Amino acid sequence: MIPEQPTTPPPLPRRRGFDWRRALLPGMISAGSILAVFGGLAWLIAQNENWPRIQRQFFSVDHMLAALPRVAHGFLTNLQVWLIAMACIAVWALVLAVIRSLRGPWFAPFRLMVMLYVDLFRGLPALLLVILFGFGIPALRIAGLPNSGLFWGGVAMVLSYSAYVCEIYRSGIDAVHEGQRSAARALGLNEGQVMLYAILPQALRNAVPSLMNIVVALQKDVALLSVIGVRDAVREAQIYTASTFNYSSLVVAALLFLLATIPMARLADWITHRDRKRRLQMAEET
């Protein structure tokens, strides 16, 4: 037998007063221990007899300020190359990934070509490609081809990174459920329409978190172009170092890179997090 039930539910539990000790103690302990450990390290470094020399060599404020305008100017080149390369990679890699995902025996030679492309460009160091293209192709002096090292170095970056991005797109395409393809085909869409309307929009959404990683990595790797004489931030910093024998200019370049990549990395984290949350919500609902 079911015992008689009260007609009203018990009241909301009374909110306890704010417990300062509970709220603040853990924070205070972590702050204290961080202070102790990092302070200790700083003290050890400052005690070192070589510290003043290190400070002069790498962290000289005068040199930093003197190098800043040139390095910043070089960094603008980095940003330009980064943006243009990013756009080219996004498109070119998508073309590769779509070709790689085409079904049907007629597409076999094209699928094989993309496979070889990815194997080749993923297997070679980006640095080697940059040197090969940036010095090699202008040296051919073929009429009609641009002979700027910057251009060909950029092409090398695009070719190399597209191989990675192609694979990211492709895993995004593979992750779309087979039922989506069946449904689209059953509606009478042709292969291209199935890809364009049903598969790709979902695949790109799947790929965004991994693509953000590549965007951050590319931002730093643009510095590879400095080896072929492109006057980017690293190159400008090196030129400064060569005339003053002080390395603070490189630290300035490093700070500029961090300034650009750290927000990008946080953005990538945020997008990944949001995406994960959305998926979990969806999983709960189904």
Add this chain to the structure above:
Amino acid sequence: MIEIRELTKYFGPHLVLDRVTLDVARHEVVCLIGASGSGKSTLLRCINRLIDPDWGEIRIDGRPVTDPSWGRTGLQQRVGIVFQSYNLFPHMRVIDNITLAPRKVLRLPRAQAEEQAIETLALFGMERFARAYPEQLSGGQQQRVALARALAGQPDVLLLDEVTAALDPELVGEVMDAIRGLKARGLTMVIVTHEMGFARDLADRVCFLDGGRIVEEAPPAQLFNAPEHPRTRQFLERLLEAGRL
């Protein structure tokens, strides 16, 4: 209307359809029942060529489904399909899910396609949800949208592949009602189902498949009340024990 002759399909070394022969008349509703792996879904998917059989032939109005005269999409306009897991496109609103094929395949202008889509949605009481995304809907609502999408090209044959199997029990009714309405409108339907009540209620004929063969074929009253083949009897007894009959 649909003639299936000696249909045979291997998946690897595994024989899933073994010389299946079946006729479906116009306006007829045929239910395929049988244990998992008996080849029901494969048979269904051969009809609209999502799967191509290894041997045998399927003809619709006397014309083989592999005939080039169907063109690229002719068959898909005659034959619609609805899947167990709805397979709606999650990135599109309900209305765009339904108008995709009319707009891109039949090349209807958007306004006309949307008008037709709203009418089709209204058949299933779903016109209020035209602007919603699929994941905002319940399973039963999603499946009714999938029905509307399959009907958007105005097919006269509808294939239903376990359309209620993924639904919570209390949502099965609304989808069954929708399908009952389609039968009343004279659609020819081939239905794979595990809901025996559904088959008994709706089918003109029930086919029991076992090991890739149709072992018994009869009107529902006869097949459920007086099965002739021992395999059918065994299958129905097991369902009865599980309380699913």
